[in-house]
Amino acid sequence: MTTVQASVEPHVVVVGGGLAGLAAAAALAEARCRVTLVEARRRCGGRAASFDDPVGGGLVDACQHVAMGCCTNFLDLCRWGGLDDAIRRDRTLWFIGPDGHRSRCTPTRLLPAPLHLAPLLFGMRHFSLGEKGALARGMLRLARHRARAAAGSATALAWLRTEGRQPERVIRLFWQPVIESALGESIDLVSVAAARQVAVDGFLGHRHAADLIVPTEPLGRLFGERFVGRLRAAGVQVVTGAQVSAIERTADGAVVAIQHGTERLPCAAAIVAVPWKAAGRLVPDAIPAGDEQLAGSPISAVHLWFDRDVLDVPHAVLVGRVSQWVFRGDPREDSGHCQVVISASRGLLAEGRDSLVERVVAELRDVFPAAGQAKLREAKVVTDPTAVLSVRPGVESLRPKAPTAVPNLFLAGDWTATGWPSTMEGAIRSGRSAAAAAGGHLGLEVAGPSPGLPKNMLVRLLAAP
Numbered sequence: 001m002t003t004v005q006a007s008v009e010p011h012v013v014v015v016g017g018g019l020a021g022l023a024a025a026a027a028l029a030e031a032r033c034r035v036t037l038v039e040a041r042r043r044c045g046g047r048a049a050s051f052d053d054p055v056g057g058g059l060v061d062a063c064q065h066v067a068m069g070c071c072t073n074f075l076d077l078c079r080w081g082g083l084d085d086a087i088r089r090d091r092t093l094w095f096i097g098p099d100g101h102r103s104r105c106t107p108t109r110l111l112p113a114p115l116h117l118a119p120l121l122f123g124m125r126h127f128s129l130g131e132k133g134a135l136a137r138g139m140l141r142l143a144r145h146r147a148r149a150a151a152g153s154a155t156a157l158a159w160l161r162t163e164g165r166q167p168e169r170v171i172r173l174f175w176q177p178v179i180e181s182a183l184g185e186s187i188d189l190v191s192v193a194a195a196r197q198v199a200v201d202g203f204l205g206h207r208h209a210a211d212l213i214v215p216t217e218p219l220g221r222l223f224g225e226r227f228v229g230r231l232r233a234a235g236v237q238v239v240t241g242a243q244v245s246a247i248e249r250t251a252d253g254a255v256v257a258i259q260h261g262t263e264r265l266p267c268a269a270a271i272v273a274v275p276w277k278a279a280g281r282l283v284p285d286a287i288p289a290g291d292e293q294l295a296g297s298p299i300s301a302v303h304l305w306f307d308r309d310v311l312d313v314p315h316a317v318l319v320g321r322v323s324q325w326v327f328r329g330d331p332r333e334d335s336g337h338c339q340v341v342i343s344a345s346r347g348l349l350a351e352g353r354d355s356l357v358e359r360v361v362a363e364l365r366d367v368f369p370a371a372g373q374a375k376l377r378e379a380k381v382v383t384d385p386t387a388v389l390s391v392r393p394g395v396e397s398l399r400p401k402a403p404t405a406v407p408n409l410f411l412a413g414d415w416t417a418t419g420w421p422s423t424m425e426g427a428i429r430s431g432r433s434a435a436a437a438a439g440g441h442l443g444l445e446v447a448g449p450s451p452g453l454p455k456n457m458l459v460r461l462l463a464a465p
């Protein structure tokens with residue numbers, strides 16, 4: 001076994017090169033800490049991953065990822081990584097109703113939050129005036145529900161039907177697609193607290209909160225290549241294709257070294273930034289009892305390659321259909337590629353790939369005239385069965401914080417206690433929190449997560465519990 005000698009500087013090893021691990025390494029590097037990041041796969045980025053395009057060549061994201069204007073840490077990390085040129089900010093959300101009517105919904109910059117949402121909510125052509133009013137009132141009720149919701153056991157669906165007083169049609173054509181896309185889990189399983197966060201932080205809270213942040217380059221290139229290049233330039237040693245097999249500890253539990261293959265990396269502290277099951281294998285004592293209650297939710301991406309581009313909008317929410325959100329492939333490539341994202345797809349998996357592709361293609365042909373004439377050249381369904389942590393009632397109490405009972409061992413990952421759902425923003429916040437905690441242990445000043453968007457007086461008043 002090769003042993004890498006520790007230098008005088010404290011050495012921190014980050015295990016896992018997903019967004020949580022990348023964010024932790026960047027924060028520590030900024031504080032001039034010596035950092036090694038060890039990633040099992042060939043490429044960093046974790047679940048924000050890409051595969052080789054079978055038709056056009058290059059890379060295609062396994063599943064389209066988007067962030068929102070409220071994802072301040074995601075935006076901040078992209079800035080640090082020099083990725084600003086590969087991020088697009090779309091203010092318009094397209095909703096396509098069950099009858100095929102399109103609604104172009106753009107929050108206004110002329111009114112203060114939360115009034116900026118009026119054109120978005122009232123622009124939905126598939127709702128009657130009465131339904132739009134019920135939706136606006138429901139959103140405000142949800143915003144005011146904080147105290148009881150955080151502790152309670154209600155699911156979002158149960159709350160919307162009872163206290164939220166939402167008509168079934170508004171639930172099915174607004175709340176369901178919006179909450180399920182944002183949380184990656186079914187509306188009858190997620191907690192009302194998680195749904196409230198989507199309403200407040202993702203919509204009501206700030207004029208830019210609902211902006212859609214869309215990567216314009218494949219995630220594999222952004223995080224797997226460009227971001228890693230920035231980390232290396234900042235002095236971080238990034239080791240890929242190296243699965244950490246063990247974390248060496250003293251009799252009292254303190255971490256002394258990380259092992260991968262025949263390598264042994266002595267360290268002053270370790271940040272374990274891997275999904276909960278992998279963390280349970282590496283540091284079982286640091287994972288809270290009851291972790292078996294943590295469950296994942298599946299997300300599927302149906303990739304379609306037509307013989308021409310079929311979408312005339314960059315993306316659209318298809319309400320009342322199996323296809324939830326459709327995204328145009330890279331328009332510069334003119335590849336005919338688009339992908340349909342379906343969150344909480346567990347019920348669909350049983351029906352089989354071919355039938356799912358057929359259904360999705362039929363739905364696209366229903367709403368995009370160009371798809372009617374286009375020939376399908378290739379299709380691929382990519383499903384991650386544990387794409388995100390299922391944020392069910394009670395799950396918050398099981399999510400561990402970054403510091404563990406072991407003073408030099410820290411946890412990160414979108415499943416840890418970030419106060420955010422399992423998203424890129426949550427992952428980055430977790431990495432930054434773990435880095436700040438590790439820095440505190442080593443006597444270094446490491447910046448933690450950046451604050452969210454500021455809320456004006458009106459929002460604070462309306463969203464008060």
Ligand SMILES: Cc1cc2nc3c(=O)[nH]c(=O)nc-3n(C[C@H](O)[C@H](O)[C@H](O)COP(=O)(O)OP(=O)(O)OC[C@H]3O[C@@H](n4cnc5c(N)ncnc54)[C@H](O)[C@@H]3O)c2cc1C
Nearest residue numbers: 016018019020040046047063065066244387413414423424
């Ligand atoms: C299909 C899908 C769609 C999604 N859509 C969105 C979206 O639109 N917006 C959004 O914000 N989020 C989305 N997410 C969620 C987002 O991808 C995750 O929240 C985020 O990427 C998690 O980052 P992480 O670093 O916590 O974990 P991961 O990305 O899982 O990273 C963990 C890393 O640890 C590595 N690892 C594991 N074990 C070891 C070991 N023993 N040694 C070394 N390395 C190890 C893994 O290889 C992996 O690279 C989506 C996820 C999926 C799967």
